[in-house]
Amino acid sequence: MRYAVLGSGSCGNSYIFKTASSSFVVDNGYSFAEFRRRAEAFGFDISAIKYIFLTHIHSDHLKGVETLSNRLGIPVITAEDLDVSGYIKKGFFKQVGITPGQAYNLDDFSFTVFPTFHDAPNSVGYSFFYDGNRCTIITDTGKTSPQMKELADKSDVLFLESNYCPDLLKKGPYPVWLQKRILSEYGHLSNFDALEFLKSLDCTRCRKVYLCHISDKNNTPQRVQEVFDSAPIKNIEYIICKRGIPVMGEE
Numbered sequence: 001m002r003y004a005v006l007g008s009g010s011c012g013n014s015y016i017f018k019t020a021s022s023s024f025v026v027d028n029g030y031s032f033a034e035f036r037r038r039a040e041a042f043g044f045d046i047s048a049i050k051y052i053f054l055t056h057i058h059s060d061h062l063k064g065v066e067t068l069s070n071r072l073g074i075p076v077i078t079a080e081d082l083d084v085s086g087y088i089k090k091g092f093f094k095q096v097g098i099t100p101g102q103a104y105n106l107d108d109f110s111f112t113v114f115p116t117f118h119d120a121p122n123s124v125g126y127s128f129f130y131d132g133n134r135c136t137i138i139t140d141t142g143k144t145s146p147q148m149k150e151l152a153d154k155s156d157v158l159f160l161e162s163n164y165c166p167d168l169l170k171k172g173p174y175p176v177w178l179q180k181r182i183l184s185e186y187g188h189l190s191n192f193d194a195l196e197f198l199k200s201l202d203c204t205r206c207r208k209v210y211l212c213h214i215s216d217k218n219n220t221p222q223r224v225q226e227v228f229d230s231a232p233i234k235n236i237e238y239i240i241c242k243r244g245i246p247v248m249g250e251e
Contacts, residue, residue, distance in 0.1 A: 001130050002250045005159070006030070006038040008139075008212040009243035013061050015137065015159065016044055019130045022107040024051040026126060026137060028064035032071055035064055042248045051106065052076045056120035056140060057087045069093045079113070079122035100124055101147070112151060116141035119186045127151040133251045135159070139213045142185040144197050153201050156251055160197065162211040162227075162240075163188035164218040172218050182218070191219065191227040203233050208249065212241045 006014040012029030016039055023044065028035055039046050052069055054076055055061055066088040069076050073093050078084070080097030098104060100115045109130040116123045118140045125148070127136040136151045138144070139161035152158055169179055169190075181187050189197070194211065211224055221240045228238050241247050 001128075001133055001135070002044075002248075003135065003157075004039070004042045004044070004246055004248040005210060005212065005241050006035065006246050007244050008241040009214055009216060010060050011216075011244045012063070013139075013213065014038070014064075016042075016049075017128065017135070018044060018048070019108050022050050022109060023048040024053065024106075025049055025068070026053045027055055027061040028052065028068050029060040029062070030064045032064060032067045035068060038246050042246065046072065050074055053111075053126050054078045054082070054084075055116070055125060055137070056118060056123040057082070057084060058118075058120050058140070059087075061140070062087060066090070066092055079115075079124045082122040114145070114147045114151065116148075117143050117145075117186050119181060119184075127155065133157070135251070138197075139163075139189075141189060142183075142187040144189070144193075149197070149200060152197070153205065155206055157208045157210070157249065158206055159210045159212050160194050161189040161213045162191050162194040162219070162224050163213050164190050164215045165220070165223040165227075166190055166192070168220070168223065169215075169218040174217065188213070188215075191224050195227055195231060198233055198236070199231065203236060206236055208237045208239060210239045210241055210247065210249070214241065214243055216243045 002018045014028045015026040069092040075094040076092040112127045134155045135157040136155040137159040
């Protein structure tokens with residue numbers, strides 16, 4: 001499986017994956033032209049994309065999904081009860097609702113969808129399995145769950161939110177109400193939350209952790225590095241996804 005974080009952070013989020021017979025995208029917070037530029041820079045053929053998976057309706061994840069779906073004529077997979085009518089202009093090419101907690105098969109890969117804890121309706125995350133490898137995306141959640149832990153324990157690659165540094169958030173420009181939103185169990189994971197989650201895993205399988213959705217106001221790559229250097233977990237490679245900068249990988 002080839003994959004890339006095409007962008008991560010409040011400026012836009014998108015992931016792309018390619019198996020032997022299928023390509024799919026998780027979220028798209030970019031214009032069609034910018035998405036294509038980023039994908040093609042890593043050698044992905046966007047005409048081969050067959051599915052878009054949507055985690056939630058915040059604009060940094062949703063903004064470019066409608067256009068991508070209609071331009072490529074491909075379905076958008078969402079939580080079954082997600083109503084996007086108030087957030088997009090005309091509608092997706094097709095919307096397919098799926099049930100959190102269930103596993104599904106598509107083409108040559110399978111996936112599990114799980115609920116996340118975020119201030120957006122029907123917010124979910126995804127875990128993909130292909131050719132003996134599992135990749136799981138856990139971002140935009142104020143807390144973790146036993147199901148997230150179970151899937152992360154089975155994953156070879158983990159995309160994990162490390163959104164904010166509590167000290168920078170407290171001293172930063174955000175008003176108190178917004179700070180409380182971020183700190184709440186329906187907000188985001190801090191650097192320390194992400195580290196504690198990883199420490200709770202048995203970490204016998206996971207080889208790579210992509211630290212994602214890093215805030216440009218309340219965090220820095222240096223702060224993330226310091227936290228994970230303070231208690232490194234053996235045999236795991238940490239990749240810090242700097243705001244908006246694409247990163248490629250392969251399993």
